[in-house]
Amino acid sequence: MASPSPLPPALKVFFLANEGLAFLLELLALGLLAWWGYTRDIGRAGSLALAVAAPLAxxxxWGMFAAPKARYAVPLAAQLGVKAVVFGAAALALLALGQRLPSLWFTVVVVLNTALATYYRGRS
Structure with a gap:
């Protein structure tokens, strides 16, 4: 089977912009998990611990299985599974914070971004 053709220059710009968005979404997911953890009513120390532990986990x-230079090389399906768990947890955290519409938008943007990134990474 022939390898995919490289991206044309115009698509490389789009690819790089999409990669930048992916990074921002990853940071946003960590921030949402921290926000969710901090707002739990489990005492000040418990909330602070959860605000650190949730994004740290x-x-x-992510670093072990889903990052571009992950510690362990896993099949694409496993990478996408890890991404689904992390981004899904962030979307649910946003939903638990009472932010229904932002949770929906976050989910839509993540799904589109991940689909495009997966497609373009396979071509480059």
Whole structure:
């Protein structure tokens, strides 16, 4: 089977912009998990601990399996599964914070961004 053709220059700009958006979405997911953890009514120390632990757990999971230079090379399906868990948790966190419409928009943008990034990474 022939390897995919490289991206034309015009699409490379779009690819780079999409990669930048992916990074921002990853940071936003961590921030949303921290916000959610901090707002839990489990006492000041418990909320602070959860505000640190939730994004830390997501970041470790991401770094081990889903990052471009992940510690462990896993199949694409596993990478997408990890992304679904982290981004899904962030969307649910936003929903738990009473932000229904932003949660929906976050989910839509993440799905489109991840689909495009996966497609373009396969071509480059």
């Amino acid at each position: 997501a970041a470790v999971l």
